[in-house]
Amino acid sequence: MNEAREQSLATIRRGLKRGPLDGTRRVELETRLAHPLRHLIPTRAQGSHSEQVAMWIRMAEYALATVDQVARPNDAPAAVAAFLARENLPTAIVMAPDAELAALPWESQSLLHIERRAARDGDQVSVTTAFAGIAETGTLMLCSGPDSPTTLNFLPDTHIVLLPTAWIVGSYEDGWDLLRATGEAMPRTINYITGPSRSGDIEQTMQLGAHGPLRLHIVLISA
Amino acid sequence: MQVTTQAFQRNAGAALHNPALQKALKNIKIGFVRKRAAAVAKLPEFEALREAGRELKNHVLDHLDFYLEQFETKVIESGGQVHWAQDAAEANQIVLEICQSVNARRVTKGKSMISEEIGLNDFLEAHGIRPVETDLGEYIIQLRHEHPSHIIAPAVHLNREQVADAFQAHHAPYGFTERREEPRALMDEARQVLRQQFLQAEVGITGANFCIAETGTTVIVTNEGNGDLTQILPKVHIALASIEKVVPTFEDVSLLLRLLARSATGQELSVYTTFSTGPRRAEDADGPEQFHVVLLDNGRSGMLGGEFQDMLRCIRCAACLNHCPVYGAIGGHAYGWVYPGPMGSVLTPQLIGIEVAGPLPNASTFCGRCEDVCPVHIPLPKMMRHWREQEFARHLIPMTTRFGLGLWAFVARNPKLYRLATNLGSWLLRRLAGGKGRIRSLPLARGWTAWRDLPVPQGRTFQQQWATRRENQS
Amino acid sequence: MxxxxxxxxxxxxxxxxxxxxxxxxxxxxxxxxxxxxxxxxxxxxxxxxxxxxxxxxxxxxxxxxxxxxxxxxxxxxxxxxxxxxxxxxxxxxxxxxxxxxxxxxxxxxxxxxxxxxxxxxVLGVEQVNASHPGTVTYHDSCSGLRELGIKTQPRRLLGTVEGVELREMEESEVCCGFGGTFCIKYPELSNRMVSDKAGHILATGADTVLAGDLGCLLNMAGKLQRDGATVQVRHVAEVLAGLTEVPAIGESEGDG
Incomplete structure (x- = not known):
C-alpha cells in the first residue's frame, strides 16, 4: 500500500505547511535520534546506589512482588529451594539456559528438578536472571536472547528472578544507557516487569495471575 | 459496529435507568479516580512531567512525517514489515492477507482500540478466521457480542453476575459446567480457557501504545500479560498502530510511561511494558517468525495544522473518561461508537463526521475536569467547543435552538431592550410563583422543572434596584 | 498624597x-x-x-x-x-x-x-465583618476552580465570619450538572449530576450550602427543594457581606 503511505505523508506535510524535511532541520532531528536527550528524571530515581536498591525493593513489594536477599551468588539456589518449600510449590523448575545461572551450585539442592529451555504449557516454575532492575518503580528489565527465552517470563505460574543488586539502576533511562553500552543489537523483546500479572476487569477488583505469573519472586544477590 | 451517536440522548436516558450499569459504574471512582490521585501525589515531578509530555508530543506532531519514515526504515532494518493504511478497509485487508499468507484459522488478540476502530473482528470472522480477544475484559464482551465501554477497562459496565452468565453460556465445551461468580474463580476459568487459545493461534494481533523511531520498536502496556502471550507464541505478530503513536527515542517513551499508568490506573507502572523489535533472531528459542506493523491513518493526518491537532497528543490513558461526570453517569456505550467520554467527543466527530456525531461534543458541561487530569494537557473542552462552532456554522443545530439563540443575542446586544426584557421576565416569574420563592412546573422550562424547582427572582432586577438607589442618592 | x-x-x-x-x-x-x-x-x-x-x-x-x-x-x-x-x-x-x-x-x-x-x-483582605452562626458547606464551581484557581479564597474569608463552621462535602470539586445550556439540552443527565451533588450536600449535615456562581446555586437549590430538603442555598458573597436577612435562594417571606 505505497499509495497509502504517500497519501499520509503528503497530508501530514500539507497540514504542517511544508515539504519533506531537509537541511539543518533534518540533521537536528537525526542528531536527536542518534543522541537521545533525557527529559526530567524524578528525584527518587537519583539516589546513591544503596538508596536505589532500597527503593527498588520497596517499589517491587508495592507492586506485590516478593523479594529475598542473599549475600552471595552461591546462596541463591538454596534461597530458591527455600521459597518453593515455603510456598508449597512444585520443585520442577524450567530455567533459562544462561551460563551465569548454570554456574551456580544447583546440585546442592537435591530436591530441585531443573530443565534448561524455553517454557512450555504446563511448566509451573521458571527461574531467570534479568538484564537490570529499575529502582524508580521496582521494575525488572529482561532482554530476550538465546539464553533468555521470553516465554519463561509469562507461561509458568511462578516466575523467580535472580538479580544481583549491582544491576539495579535508578531510572528507565539508566537502563537504556546500560543496554546501549553493551553494543549489541536490540533484542527482539524487552520486558519491563513490575509485579505479578493481574487484572481488575471484573468489577475493578484486582486479582493476581490473569494470564502471566501469579507470583513474581526476586532473589536479590548482594555481592 | 453500528453507530448510534445520533441517539445519544436516548442512549443516555436508557443508561440512567439501567440498574446493573449504574451499579457497575460506581466502581470507577474507587478503581480509578482515587488511585490516580494517590499515584500523582506520590510523584512530586508529575506536573513538570505533564508539561514535558505535552512538549514532546507537540515536537513529534510537528515532525510526524520524518519520524514515521524513520520508524519504517528501522522496522525494515530489523527484519519486520510496515504496512500503511489510509482507512479501515485497507487496514482490515492488510491484516487478512497476512493471516491468509500463513493459512491462519485462529488469531489471538491483545487489547487494541485501533482494532475496534476498524471493526477487525467482524471482518476476520466474515473471512473464516476466528479472532479471540485475550484481555479479560475484551474477552468477556466478545462473548457477550458487545463493544468496549471504556478504552482501558472494556467491561467496566458489567457486574460479576453478567460475567458469570457469559462464562456459563460459553465454557461448557472446555469442561466448565458449574456456574461461578467469584471474580477469582471467574478469572482462573478464563485463564485456563484462553491458555489453550494462546497456544493454538497462528497469528497474534496487538495494538501499540508507542512506536519508537530510533529502533523500529513497538511498545505495548498491559497488566495481564495477555499481550505478551499473544505476540510471543504464534508464528506471526501483527501490531496495529495509528500514525500518531510514533515517538523518537527510548528516553521519550520513558517520559510518557511515567505519565501513562499513573493517569490510567494509578499504578506506578503497568505490570508489563513490552518492547518488540523485528521478528525472533536466528538464535532465539521463542518469539514470532514474522513481525508486521500496520500504520493506520484514518483521517488523522488531516488533523495536523488544524484546530484538532492537539487531540493527536492523546496517549489513551482514559483519565478523561474516569473523571468525566457525564461518562460516570452513563458509561461508554451511550456515546454510540468506539471512543467514549471527552476524548471520544473530540475524536469521534473527526473519524465518522460531525453530521453523525453531533450530540457528543454537546454532551459536556465544560466542567474542565478532563483537561485538568489529561497527562498531556489536551484542551478537550476547547475542542468540543470548536465542534459546536462547526455545527453552528454548518447549520447542524436545530432551527428552534438557532432561533432562540438569535433572539437572545439580538436582545443582549441592546441594553435598553435587555432591561425591558429582564424587568418583564422578573415580574412574570414572580407572578407565576404567586408569592412563593420557586415554581414547581413551568411548561416552557420543562427540562428544568421536570426534576427541579425553579427558584424565582427575589424581586425587581438588580439594575432596577440600582437605578432607584442612584436616584435616591442624587 | x-x-x-x-x-x-x-x-x-x-x-x-x-x-x-x-x-x-x-x-x-x-x-x-x-x-x-x-x-x-x-x-x-x-x-x-x-x-x-x-x-x-x-x-x-x-x-x-x-x-x-x-x-x-x-x-x-x-x-x-x-x-x-x-x-x-x-x-x-x-x-x-x-x-x-x-x-x-x-x-x-x-x-x-x-x-x-x-x-x-488583589486587595489583601484578610477579614470580613459578618456573622453567620451555623454550619455551611461549599461547592467549588467548575469555572472558578479550574479556570481561575479559586479554592482557598472563599474558604479563607468564610473562616473569618463569626460563628461559621465549614464542613467540606465529598467531591466538592465535581460539577453540579448546571453547565449553562447543558441543563436544558440534557436535562436528565443534568438531573443525575445534581442529585449526586445534593446527596453530598445533605451528607454533611450542614444547614447552608454556599457557592460562588448563581447558575450552580439555582440548580442545587431547585434540586434540594424539589426533594424536600431544608438546607438553605446562598451565594457566598451574601454570607461574607452579612446580607443573610433576606430569604435564601428559592425561598420567600411567605414560605414556612
Whole structure:
C-alpha cells in the first residue's frame, strides 16, 4: 500500500505547511535520534546506589512482588529451594539456559528438578536472571536472547528472578544507557516487569495471575 | 459496529435507568479516580512531567512525517514489515492477507482500540478466521457480542453476575459446567480457557501504545500479560498502530510511561511494558517468525495544522473518561461508537463526521475536569467547543435552538431592550410563583422543572434596584 | 498624597441581575468596605451562552460591548467564576484575527477578577465583618476552580465570619450538572449530576450550602427543594457581606 503511505505523508506535510524535511532541520532531528536527550528524571530515581536498591525493593513489594536477599551468588539456589518449600510449590523448575545461572551450585539442592529451555504449557516454575532492575518503580528489565527465552517470563505460574543488586539502576533511562553500552543489537523483546500479572476487569477488583505469573519472586544477590 | 451517536440522548436516558450499569459504574471512582490521585501525589515531578509530555508530543506532531519514515526504515532494518493504511478497509485487508499468507484459522488478540476502530473482528470472522480477544475484559464482551465501554477497562459496565452468565453460556465445551461468580474463580476459568487459545493461534494481533523511531520498536502496556502471550507464541505478530503513536527515542517513551499508568490506573507502572523489535533472531528459542506493523491513518493526518491537532497528543490513558461526570453517569456505550467520554467527543466527530456525531461534543458541561487530569494537557473542552462552532456554522443545530439563540443575542446586544426584557421576565416569574420563592412546573422550562424547582427572582432586577438607589442618592 | 481608591466596574452577571440582586449588593458592600469605589457600567451578558453554543460572532459582539463599557475602569469584578473566567480566559482568543480588539481584550482580561479572589489576592483582605452562626458547606464551581484557581479564597474569608463552621462535602470539586445550556439540552443527565451533588450536600449535615456562581446555586437549590430538603442555598458573597436577612435562594417571606 505505497499509495497509502504517500497519501499520509503528503497530508501530514500539507497540514504542517511544508515539504519533506531537509537541511539543518533534518540533521537536528537525526542528531536527536542518534543522541537521545533525557527529559526530567524524578528525584527518587537519583539516589546513591544503596538508596536505589532500597527503593527498588520497596517499589517491587508495592507492586506485590516478593523479594529475598542473599549475600552471595552461591546462596541463591538454596534461597530458591527455600521459597518453593515455603510456598508449597512444585520443585520442577524450567530455567533459562544462561551460563551465569548454570554456574551456580544447583546440585546442592537435591530436591530441585531443573530443565534448561524455553517454557512450555504446563511448566509451573521458571527461574531467570534479568538484564537490570529499575529502582524508580521496582521494575525488572529482561532482554530476550538465546539464553533468555521470553516465554519463561509469562507461561509458568511462578516466575523467580535472580538479580544481583549491582544491576539495579535508578531510572528507565539508566537502563537504556546500560543496554546501549553493551553494543549489541536490540533484542527482539524487552520486558519491563513490575509485579505479578493481574487484572481488575471484573468489577475493578484486582486479582493476581490473569494470564502471566501469579507470583513474581526476586532473589536479590548482594555481592 | 453500528453507530448510534445520533441517539445519544436516548442512549443516555436508557443508561440512567439501567440498574446493573449504574451499579457497575460506581466502581470507577474507587478503581480509578482515587488511585490516580494517590499515584500523582506520590510523584512530586508529575506536573513538570505533564508539561514535558505535552512538549514532546507537540515536537513529534510537528515532525510526524520524518519520524514515521524513520520508524519504517528501522522496522525494515530489523527484519519486520510496515504496512500503511489510509482507512479501515485497507487496514482490515492488510491484516487478512497476512493471516491468509500463513493459512491462519485462529488469531489471538491483545487489547487494541485501533482494532475496534476498524471493526477487525467482524471482518476476520466474515473471512473464516476466528479472532479471540485475550484481555479479560475484551474477552468477556466478545462473548457477550458487545463493544468496549471504556478504552482501558472494556467491561467496566458489567457486574460479576453478567460475567458469570457469559462464562456459563460459553465454557461448557472446555469442561466448565458449574456456574461461578467469584471474580477469582471467574478469572482462573478464563485463564485456563484462553491458555489453550494462546497456544493454538497462528497469528497474534496487538495494538501499540508507542512506536519508537530510533529502533523500529513497538511498545505495548498491559497488566495481564495477555499481550505478551499473544505476540510471543504464534508464528506471526501483527501490531496495529495509528500514525500518531510514533515517538523518537527510548528516553521519550520513558517520559510518557511515567505519565501513562499513573493517569490510567494509578499504578506506578503497568505490570508489563513490552518492547518488540523485528521478528525472533536466528538464535532465539521463542518469539514470532514474522513481525508486521500496520500504520493506520484514518483521517488523522488531516488533523495536523488544524484546530484538532492537539487531540493527536492523546496517549489513551482514559483519565478523561474516569473523571468525566457525564461518562460516570452513563458509561461508554451511550456515546454510540468506539471512543467514549471527552476524548471520544473530540475524536469521534473527526473519524465518522460531525453530521453523525453531533450530540457528543454537546454532551459536556465544560466542567474542565478532563483537561485538568489529561497527562498531556489536551484542551478537550476547547475542542468540543470548536465542534459546536462547526455545527453552528454548518447549520447542524436545530432551527428552534438557532432561533432562540438569535433572539437572545439580538436582545443582549441592546441594553435598553435587555432591561425591558429582564424587568418583564422578573415580574412574570414572580407572578407565576404567586408569592412563593420557586415554581414547581413551568411548561416552557420543562427540562428544568421536570426534576427541579425553579427558584424565582427575589424581586425587581438588580439594575432596577440600582437605578432607584442612584436616584435616591442624587 | 493619599492613593486614590481603585475604581471597580461591577460585572453583575445576567443571573444575579435577574434572580438574585442581593448578590450584587453584597459584592458592592464587600468592595466598598475594602476601600473601593464601585460603578455599575451598562451591561447585559458576557456572551458565554453564545460562545459555548458555537456562535462566535455573537460572542465576539457581546465581548466588544463588555470591553468598551468596562475598559475605562481600574478593575472588573464579578460575583461569578464563570463570567469572570469568560472575560479573563476566553475573550482574548476570540479576537485572534483582530490585533486591535485582541489587545483591548487582553488588557481587560488582566484586570478582571472573581469577587473572592479580588478581595483576597488583589486587595489583601484578610477579614470580613459578618456573622453567620451555623454550619455551611461549599461547592467549588467548575469555572472558578479550574479556570481561575479559586479554592482557598472563599474558604479563607468564610473562616473569618463569626460563628461559621465549614464542613467540606465529598467531591466538592465535581460539577453540579448546571453547565449553562447543558441543563436544558440534557436535562436528565443534568438531573443525575445534581442529585449526586445534593446527596453530598445533605451528607454533611450542614444547614447552608454556599457557592460562588448563581447558575450552580439555582440548580442545587431547585434540586434540594424539589426533594424536600431544608438546607438553605446562598451565594457566598451574601454570607461574607452579612446580607443573610433576606430569604435564601428559592425561598420567600411567605414560605414556612
Amino acid at each position: 493619599p492613593i486614590s481608591p481603585p475604581r471597580i466596574g461591577l460585572f453583575v452577571t445576567c443571573l444575579v441581575d435577574l434572580f438574585r440582586p442581593t448578590v450584587g449588593f453584597a459584592a458592592i458592600k464587600l468592595l466598598e468596605e475594602a476601600g473601593c469605589v464601585v460603578e455599575v457600567p451598562t451591561q447585559t451578558c458576557c456572551g458565554q451562552p453564545a460562545y459555548n453554543s458555537g456562535d462566535r460572532a455573537t460572542a465576539r459582539s457581546l465581548a466588544q460591548q463588555v470591553i468598551a463599557a468596562f475598559e475605562p475602569l481600574d478593575y472588573v469584578v464579578a460575583p461569578s467564576g464563570s463570567c469572570a473566567g469568560m472575560i479573563k480566559q476566553h475573550y482574548p482568543p476570540l479576537f485572534s484575527n483582530d490585533p486591535g480588539w485582541r489587545a483591548r481584550a487582553e488588557r481587560l482580561s488582566a484586570k478582571t477578577f472573581e469577587l473572592t479572589s479580588f478581595l483576597t489576592d
